[in-house]
Amino acid sequence: MADIGEMLGKLLEDPKSMEMLTGLLAGLSEPAPPRGEPPAEPAPDMEKLIKAAGVLRQPDDERCTLLLSLRPFVNLERQGRIDQSVKMLKLLKIAEQVGGLGLV
Secondary structure: OEEEEEEHHHHHHHHHHHHHHHHHHHHHHOOOOOOOOOOOOOOOOOHHHHHHHHHHOOOOOOOHHHHHHHHHHOOOHHHHHHHHHHHHHHHHHHHHHHOOOOOO
16 A cells, blocks of 8 residues: 555656646547547647646645644654645545546
8 A cells, every 4th residue: 555655646746747647547538449440649628638737736625734734743654644645635636626627
């Protein structure tokens, strides 16, 4: 489980990985072409991608703010758990936003 948290953390921190993930999600939302035809290049809906990327720039929600405010007062093990929880909440927020935009 710690490995998944570390991978998500790296994904959330690296802008190139986020662009790649957004592109991947956009590609998954397109229906598969018939087998006899070559796949056509999907034209990404830039407005939806910009809105999805805007989620990363939004301030943390109340849950993240609460967890981050408690962080200095707990031991190191719990600080790590708080960090993982905040990253998971951010990933959940991104997934909700991408799902609401019709990218998935």
